[in-house]
């Protein structure tokens with residue numbers, strides 16, 4: 001455990017994210033951080049205590065998914081878009097779309113005020129690769145996603161069942177599950193369990209990301 005990479009401060013988190021970003025993306029992420037903090041005064045997008053560690057707790061925590069996306073691997077099917085379920089304020093989907101402007105990203109979010117915020121961010125930052133579906137996932141006509149992410153969306157079994165119409169055998173799941181990752185994976189049936197493993201999170205020594213093999 002001790003040799004694991006771990007980000008422990010806002011400064012480290014910002015440097016980490018900057019290392020993944022082009023100049024344009026870095027400016028976009030800083031703009032997003034301002035918009036998010038401003039909007040958080042009007043609606044509850046992130047917890048108030050986590051505002052002070054926005055880059056560590058939310059932005060770096062989202063950005064690290066790119067390390068597990070396998071986007072440069074020839075075997076990775078990127079025919080379908082990156083689909084982010086229950087995006088809330090755009091975590092992680094909007095962060096991914098800012099960092100990867102060539103990658104089509106679809107955000108699904110059911111709450112109208114959150115959808116309005118996502119649409120405003122997309123418009124103000126000119127994110128041509130990102131679209132929002134403002135509805136419950138269950139009501140959206142299925143399409144095939146290359147990658148499916150979901151952060152704080154639903155328990156694993158429910159998440160897999162809701163997202164099944166959007167996945168193929170090539171779809172990669174990236175599911176930041178906080179401190180419950182290993183426990184959640186243990187609780188699902190063996191055939192499903194074998195399709196996933198848990199990667200360490202860079203932002204919390206006890207947190208994990210459930211990733212499909």
Ligand SMILES: C[S@@+](CC[C@H](N)C(=O)[O-])C[C@H]1O[C@@H](n2cnc3c(N)ncnc32)[C@H](O)[C@@H]1O
Nearest residue numbers: 086087088091108109110111135136137151152
């Ligand atoms: C706990 S929040 C997490 C938001 C964000 N992913 C994050 O990490 O901050 C879960 C979000 O999923 C949305 N949501 C819950 N069930 C949904 C569904 N069936 N379809 C679409 N969105 C849903 C909620 O409105 C909420 O914004």
